[in-house]
Amino acid sequence: MFELIGVPPQALFGQLLLGLINGAFYALLSLGLAVIFGLMNVINFTHGAQYMMGAFCAWMLLSFAGIPYWGALILVPVIVGVFGIAIERLFISRLYHLDHLYGLLLTFGLALIIEGLFRRQFGSSGLPYANPIPGGTNLGFMFLPWYRAWVVVFSLTICLGTWFMIEKTQLGSYLRAATERPDLVQAFGINVPRMITLTYGFGVGLAALAGVLAAPIYSVNPVMGSNLIIVVFAVVVIGGMGSILGSIVTGFGLGVIEGLTKVFYPEASNTVIFIIMAIVLMLRPQGLFGTPR
Amino acid sequence: MLVFAMLMALGLVAPLAIYPVLLMNVLCFALFACAFNLLVGYVGLLSFGHAMFFGFAAYIAGYAVKTWGLEPLVGIVAGTAVAAVLGLVTGAIAIRRQGIYFAMVTLALSQMVFFFCLQAKFTGGEDGIQAIPRRPLLAFIDIRNDFIMYYVVLVIFAAGFLTIYRTIHSPFGQVLKAIRENEARAISLGYAVDRFKLIAFVLSAALAGMAGATKAIVFQLASLTDVTWQMSGEVVLMTLVGGMGTVFGPIVGAAIIVFMQNYLSGFGEWVLVIQGAIFVTTVLLFRRGIVGELIAFTTRSPETDANQHTDLVDHPKVKPAE
Numbered sequence: 320m321f322e323l324i325g326v327p328p329q330a331l332f333g334q335l336l337l338g339l340i341n342g343a344f345y346a347l348l349s350l351g352l353a354v355i356f357g358l359m360n361v362i363n364f365t366h367g368a369q370y371m372m373g374a375f376c377a378w379m380l381l382s383f384a385g386i387p388y389w390g391a392l393i394l395v396p397v398i399v400g401v402f403g404i405a406i407e408r409l410f411i412s413r414l415y416h417l418d419h420l421y422g423l424l425l426t427f428g429l430a431l432i433i434e435g436l437f438r439r440q441f442g443s444s445g446l447p448y449a450n451p452i453p454g455g456t457n458l459g460f461m462f463l464p465w466y467r468a469w470v471v472v473f474s475l476t477i478c479l480g481t482w483f484m485i486e487k488t489q490l491g492s493y494l495r496a497a498t499e500r501p502d503l504v505q506a507f508g509i510n511v512p513r514m515i516t517l518t519y520g521f522g523v524g525l526a527a528l529a530g531v532l533a534a535p536i537y538s539v540n541p542v543m544g545s546n547l548i549i550v551v552f553a554v555v556v557i558g559g560m561g562s563i564l565g566s567i568v569t570g571f572g573l574g575v576i577e578g579l580t581k582v583f584y585p586e587a588s589n590t591v592i593f594i595i596m597a598i599v600l601m602l603r604p605q606g607l608f609g610t611p612r
Numbered sequence: 613m614l615v616f617a618m619l620m621a622l623g624l625v626a627p628l629a630i631y632p633v634l635l636m637n638v639l640c641f642a643l644f645a646c647a648f649n650l651l652v653g654y655v656g657l658l659s660f661g662h663a664m665f666f667g668f669a670a671y672i673a674g675y676a677v678k679t680w681g682l683e684p685l686v687g688i689v690a691g692t693a694v695a696a697v698l699g700l701v702t703g704a705i706a707i708r709r710q711g712i713y714f715a716m717v718t719l720a721l722s723q724m725v726f727f728f729c730l731q732a733k734f735t736g737g738e739d740g741i742q743a744i745p746r747r748p749l750l751a752f753i754d755i756r757n758d759f760i761m762y763y764v765v766l767v768i769f770a771a772g773f774l775t776i777y778r779t780i781h782s783p784f785g786q787v788l789k790a791i792r793e794n795e796a797r798a799i800s801l802g803y804a805v806d807r808f809k810l811i812a813f814v815l816s817a818a819l820a821g822m823a824g825a826t827k828a829i830v831f832q833l834a835s836l837t838d839v840t841w842q843m844s845g846e847v848v849l850m851t852l853v854g855g856m857g858t859v860f861g862p863i864v865g866a867a868i869i870v871f872m873q874n875y876l877s878g879f880g881e882w883v884l885v886i887q888g889a890i891f892v893t894t895v896l897l898f899r900r901g902i903v904g905e906l907i908a909f910t911t912r913s914p915e916t917d918a919n920q921h922t923d924l925v926d927h928p929k930v931k932p933a934e
Binding site for chain 1: 658719841
């Protein structure tokens, strides 16, 4: 077998694929964060917990109701999204007139509650979720499992669909207008509070969708979200939350970089994203795609 | 200062009634929370990564005392110094953003320190540094006795607290408050805002480190728990419950949370749920925290009532987009 830059190609491309998969989750989650932040100025700390809920919800639908993966892919974002809407109405909506930091503290508390309840119920060990598309194909230089290919393609589609909706449709133009001047948009007769609520539900739905996608790859466990969300925060800081396309590109890009680090310098694979964040902050504090204040 | 004297008097007699090890835990976390509060309460910077100073200093102190055989006080000083250096590096990065971004950046940086501690050799990985000896302090104070150790911790706490108190009530502290209230105006008045922020950050990091190093000596253990983001969240909770931006709030908050954890330790995961619930209720119902609400209650005047009223009006705060 030949070698590439001193590494067997199976390892290299295998890690690249893993990186792309991680990048898909970074992109989906940071996209949801960016959409919510854009309109509400709230950093949704509950995002990781909602991602975890998505995975658990898929598991419960399969175990208790016999609803397979494909059904869960549609049902779970709706269920968790409705849950998110309830949270927004009950709690977060009371804080809009305050400093944004209170939104962060509130959603952090909510995340602790949700994680604690799930840990209480399911323990800290993972639950298995059967792979809906087993098998794969040998591309000659690497083995490509079908499911992983599906995750990358599907999440890319969702990301680009979201981008299209926000940047190119009328609904999206309302959204962007409300981001800039909520008072003016309200004066034009658009129900901004309802739009905020639905946007939050949508962002949460994206997190839940990522959770369903993750269920067959990672074991379904209560802490899967909190560990991921901190990395996603770093991704968001690197990309800057100004642009939708930016958060997609940053998400996938950083996933790949992380994968490559695993090949060439595995000790740093956990920290490479944080190091990149530090460098970006020194050189371009507003983030790669952010606009200067 | 009168309140402080009363607290100290209370601190002197407290071990007669309550288990001193528990009290030492309270004092360590109280100092940690006070250090955190210096940043969030007086500069308006919410750090979500203060556990990196607390936990990392604990490792340094533990390693210095156990492996190098240094005396405990030197270990604590070493931990404090290293935390200050770590604060200088991370602070220089983090103060480039404000508000929510600052919180996310500090959280990410502390997670980086967490992974470093997990992988580095000297920290002992998952085991941590165990059985750190409690050698005689200054060669004559036998701190193996919990009562004596308690009074040492009380002195350390008082020193840290007075440092913070002096800082807040100095001209330097007034500039910090000005930055909190209106950063743009502070800049236009000619203050090198970033330098003030960085000094405050380093001071806060050093004192958080002092708390962590002391805790390592008290419990003879430095472990990964103290570097996790959950620990960062806990210190935020303590300060929030007690009252952000109040001098004594963090002490009250730390006492409440530590006692709560002590009495609820049998309930396992419910502690997490209860902590989350306290977060939510505090943010929704009494944002000023216990001490903050008490101050507001006792110094109630028509002016503050009017302020409260405007606070409740439901309108989006117009702020320049970041």
